[in-house]
Amino acid sequence: MTSKGSRVEMPRQAPKERIKNFYEVALGYTPEMAMETARYCIQCKKPGCVKGCPVNVKIPEFIEKIAEGDFAAASRIVKETNSLPAICGRVCPQEEQCEKYCVLGKKGEPVAIGRLERFVADWEAENMKIDTPPEPVHPTGKKVAVVGSGPAGLTCAGDLAKMGYRVTIFEALHAAGGVLVYGIPEFRLPKSVVAREVEYVKSLGVEILTNVIVGRTITVDDLFEEGYEAVFLGTGAGLPKFMGIPGENLNGVYSANEWLTRTNLMKAYLFPEYDTPIKTGRRVAVVGGGNVAMDAVRCALRLGAEEAYIIYRRSEQEMPARAEEVENAHEEGVVFKFLTNPVEVIGNEAGWVTGLKCIKMELGEPDASGRRRPVPVQGSEFVIPVDTVVMALGTSPNPIVSQTTPGLRIHDWGGLIVEEQTGLTTREGVYAGGDAVTGSATVILAMGAGKTAASAIHRYLTEKQGR
Amino acid sequence: MFTIEAKRVLTPVTKLIVVQAPMVARKARPGQFVILRCTESGERIPLTIADYDREKGTITLVYQEVGKTTRLLGRMGVGDAILDLVGPLGMPAELPREGRVLCVGGGVGVAPVYPKAKAMHEMGVDVVSIIGARSADLLILEEEMRAVSTAVYVATDDGSRGHHGFVSDVIKQLLERGEQFDEIIAVGPILMMRACVEVTRPYGVKTWVSMNPIMVDGTGMCGACRLSVDGKTKFCCVDGPMFDGHAVDWAEAVRRSRIYLEEEKIAVDHMNCAEGGCRP
Numbered sequence: 229m230t231s232k233g234s235r236v237e238m239p240r241q242a243p244k245e246r247i248k249n250f251y252e253v254a255l256g257y258t259p260e261m262a263m264e265t266a267r268y269c270i271q272c273k274k275p276g277c278v279k280g281c282p283v284n285v286k287i288p289e290f291i292e293k294i295a296e297g298d299f300a301a302a303s304r305i306v307k308e309t310n311s312l313p314a315i316c317g318r319v320c321p322q323e324e325q326c327e328k329y330c331v332l333g334k335k336g337e338p339v340a341i342g343r344l345e346r347f348v349a350d351w352e353a354e355n356m357k358i359d360t361p362p363e364p365v366h367p368t369g370k371k372v373a374v375v376g377s378g379p380a381g382l383t384c385a386g387d388l389a390k391m392g393y394r395v396t397i398f399e400a401l402h403a404a405g406g407v408l409v410y411g412i413p414e415f416r417l418p419k420s421v422v423a424r425e426v427e428y429v430k431s432l433g434v435e436i437l438t439n440v441i442v443g444r445t446i447t448v449d450d451l452f453e454e455g456y457e458a459v460f461l462g463t464g465a466g467l468p469k470f471m472g473i474p475g476e477n478l479n480g481v482y483s484a485n486e487w488l489t490r491t492n493l494m495k496a497y498l499f500p501e502y503d504t505p506i507k508t509g510r511r512v513a514v515v516g517g518g519n520v521a522m523d524a525v526r527c528a529l530r531l532g533a534e535e536a537y538i539i540y541r542r543s544e545q546e547m548p549a550r551a552e553e554v555e556n557a558h559e560e561g562v563v564f565k566f567l568t569n570p571v572e573v574i575g576n577e578a579g580w581v582t583g584l585k586c587i588k589m590e591l592g593e594p595d596a597s598g599r600r601r602p603v604p605v606q607g608s609e610f611v612i613p614v615d616t617v618v619m620a621l622g623t624s625p626n627p628i629v630s631q632t633t634p635g636l637r638i639h640d641w642g643g644l645i646v647e648e649q650t651g652l653t654t655r656e657g658v659y660a661g662g663d664a665v666t667g668s669a670t671v672i673l674a675m676g677a678g679k680t681a682a683s684a685i686h687r688y689l690t691e692k693q694g695r
Numbered sequence: 696m697f698t699i700e701a702k703r704v705l706t707p708v709t710k711l712i713v714v715q716a717p718m719v720a721r722k723a724r725p726g727q728f729v730i731l732r733c734t735e736s737g738e739r740i741p742l743t744i745a746d747y748d749r750e751k752g753t754i755t756l757v758y759q760e761v762g763k764t765t766r767l768l769g770r771m772g773v774g775d776a777i778l779d780l781v782g783p784l785g786m787p788a789e790l791p792r793e794g795r796v797l798c799v800g801g802g803v804g805v806a807p808v809y810p811k812a813k814a815m816h817e818m819g820v821d822v823v824s825i826i827g828a829r830s831a832d833l834l835i836l837e838e839e840m841r842a843v844s845t846a847v848y849v850a851t852d853d854g855s856r857g858h859h860g861f862v863s864d865v866i867k868q869l870l871e872r873g874e875q876f877d878e879i880i881a882v883g884p885i886l887m888m889r890a891c892v893e894v895t896r897p898y899g900v901k902t903w904v905s906m907n908p909i910m911v912d913g914t915g916m917c918g919a920c921r922l923s924v925d926g927k928t929k930f931c932c933v934d935g936p937m938f939d940g941h942a943v944d945w946a947e948a949v950r951r952s953r954i955y956l957e958e959e960k961i962a963v964d965h966m967n968c969a970e971g972g973c974r975p
Contacts, residue, residue: 445722468916477922477928486917502737503737
């Protein structure tokens with residue numbers, strides 16, 4: 229079978245315009261664009277794309293329905309395995325997953341699977357007033373608690389609800405969505421899209437209690453006492469890392485978590501209509517090379533920074549951020565300082581940041597990650613004048629739950645120890661998945677882990693009943 | 696949820712509210728705090744839990760109207776509900792079970808001192824208290840403090856009640872005349888706590904303070920509340936809020952508490968403006 233359509237580019241806001249607002253950068257497909265893109269898929273008998281998807285979306289099937297113009301059918305197929313398609317279509321690293329295994333990608337460009345998934349989800353939201361009704365199931369009557377309403381928790385809860393469990397999600401913040409609401413900016417993932425997907429999970433019968441911190445407001449032991457028969461921990465990796473260099477507590481140094489939480493969850497870009505402020509400054513340096521660093525630096529521009537820098541100790545090749553996000557940042561005028569590592573944050577007498585002292589790096593032998601290790605070039609220190617520094621160096625799991633739950637074991641670096649195939653922790657009935665287990669990773673991997681744990685919890689509770 | 700069950704106006708700018716929050720009340724211990732938000736566009740602010748009643752499922756909060764959120768809170772009455780409230784946050788205070796302890800509260804800081812004084816008093820500790828305020832009409836919880844203390848000293852900045860001066864002056868007088876304390880707990884505005892700590896430092900009396908830095912999430916996620924204690928960075932929300940006052944880097948803490956002074960003023964002006972109170 230030969231390909232008929234083509235991989236249509238998704239329209240985007242022009243860089244000069246978009247850095248003045250927080251609206252979404254990628255504007256979405258029209259039905260015509262989607263159908264043209266869908267016709268490009270050759271409907272492989274043995275599709276590699278599905279294997280590349282952590283939640284095994286039936287990709288050729290839903291694309292075929294789009295090509296036929298039956299978007300409602302396409303939507304139903306996607307939602308069979310993915311409760312959060314509007315999110316995945318926007319933030320999944322498709323180039324590392326489904327699209328990486330697309331046979332067309334071997335010689336030319338792969339099918340734009342992510343864009344099609346987004347199209348289907350957005351079409352459903354606009355055109356199908358009543359959500360796709362979930363298949364009726366007989367409630368088991370059993371209660372399961374899910375801790376955290378990020379991608380892992382929402383997926384696990386949605387799947388368990390579909391299997392007939394009474395699921396309650398406990399969320400520490402005042403809004404559901406976890407990293408989807410506090411971390412990923414509006415211009416990449418509109419909060420209305422997250423709210424819509426959260427509503428879908430609620431429509432499956434899941435109850436979400438915000439403002440409850442498991443480990444403080446209630447403990448895992450309390451949950452079992454209250455009749456929950458299993459617990460899923462999707463508590464994410466919320467602990468920020470700092471470099472441990474002098475000057476990090478100066479006024480004007482933020483963790484990426486604080487920078488993004490103020491901006492996204494608290495909407496500091498709307499201050500004073502919204503009450504939470506942020507100090508942007510004229511020149512902002514973001515330290516790090518991952519997706520969070522890209523989000524932070526692109527927020528800086530939209531918050532009004534005139535100069536925005538990425539400071540990264542390795543070279544462009546080693547940057548963990550998605551190529552698409554790096555390109556977006558380039559287009560928007562972000563200045564990349566590669567092979568550069570901060571050694572000190574410089575401040576004035578009043579204690580405010582005035583500059584970032586850095587040292588030049590060069591690449592040496594490969595390290596444990598397989599990437600060439602950056603080594604400092606002696607005597608190459610220099611100062612970049614900045615008003616604000618944002619540390620986007622990765623995050624580690626929050627210890628509140630592990631510290632307050634007897635029987636839970638963690639790795640030295642803080643991640644929960646689990647059985648890989650099931651997500652079972654070192655305590656019976658307690659499962660975990662997502663960044664709480666892996667350290668900061670991707671939305672879709674967290675969703676995959678939530679799914680795995682949901683099946684494992686179902687098996688566990690079924691067997692327990694049989695015992 | 697979080698319905699206000701009772702309200703007392705303690706001074707023209709200080710209010711006490713009793714809030715329905717059963718899950719928080721069940722776990723709360725002296726020294727812990729909550730974070731709350733009044734409106735959809737509101738800021739999250741930390742407030743110390745001044746008291747709790749596990750059976751009634753209520754917590755008591757005392758606050759001074761200084762910024763926009765506390766002003767909004769100040770307008771709420773019995774029957775109104777606080778939009779979001781989460782806790783208890785932070786580590787409970789490690790209170791001594793015996794001996795003699797000096798409890799010092801300045802301004803609205805008397806409120807967070809009270810549950811600690813009460814808990815120690817109930818355990819049999821000899822509690823001596825100093826409470827202070829700018830003037831007599833701003834003193835709060837005097838009756839409550841007297842009920843759990845063997846002696847209560849009063850200080851006002853303007854001399855309208857008790858000692859004419861700061862609570863730190865009274866600490867100095869007590870220590871100078873040879874009064875012995877196993878520990879001192881000082882809570883209040885940051886400059887007051889710093890002054891207390893400097894007074895007790897030469898005497899080597901362990902002095903605990905309850906830090907109240909800027910926070911966002913309160914769960915260790917953002918690091919806004921970081922401070923240096925013994926040269927190490929701590930997050931007040933999860934490591935505190937009680938710290939050994941002699942180990943705190945006060946210059947840094949004071950400087951960090953002022954990061955958003957300008958914006959706090961803008962927020963209040965904006966609120967006044969929206970309500971037609973714009974200055975010409």
